[in-house]
Amino acid sequence: MVVRIVTDSTSDIPLEKARALGITIVPLTVFFGEQAYLDGIELDNAAFYSKLRTSKQSPRTSQPPPAAFQEAYTRLINEGADGILSVHLSSKLSGTYQSACTGRDALPDDMKKIPIEVVDSHIASLGMGVPVMHAAEEARQSASLPELITRLLDRLARTRVLFVLDTL
Numbered sequence: 827m828v829v830r831i832v833t834d835s836t837s838d839i840p841l842e843k844a845r846a847l848g849i850t851i852v853p854l855t856v857f858f859g860e861q862a863y864l865d866g867i868e869l870d871n872a873a874f875y876s877k878l879r880t881s882k883q884s885p886r887t888s889q890p891p892p893a894a895f896q897e898a899y900t901r902l903i904n905e906g907a908d909g910i911l912s913v914h915l916s917s918k919l920s921g922t923y924q925s926a927c928t929g930r931d932a933l934p935d936d937m938k939k940i941p942i943e944v945v946d947s948h949i950a951s952l953g954m955g956v957p958v959m960h961a962a963e964e965a966r967q968s969a970s971l972p973e974l975i976t977r978l979l980d981r982l983a984r985t986r987v988l989f990v991l992d993t994l
Contacts, residue, residue, distance in 0.1 A: 829971050829974060831962045833913050835852070837952070854922065856869055856886075858877050859883045911975065923944065945979070
């Protein structure tokens, strides 16, 4: 069984690492004022923090549209995926999880035969990214979708994230 992994850009997985592990990253949109950037594509971390220091307006984000997930799932199925594990930012922080579910549900009926498990990580950043990278490594070693889900949920349940701010 070929299981492919999808996540969103809030996982903070470096693009090179994602490519090496075969992880598909669907970007959120980051706004500084009215200027929109695709997270991780048009705005990397260094540029984000530079803008954060100099911008008079606080950044805001927007979840990816369901069509972005539908396109990612369609591409992976067309490339031969037998299953997809799609792991996303906590639904308490964003509508990204719901967009992923809507994108999955909008697939044509013939593609709905391929199991797509969309997981609400209940966490953010590398607290989600590290378990996703482990899942991708295990998928490359032919772990089944149910095995990947069980291990992922266990890792997520044992993961904590601590944020430290420079200033309030």
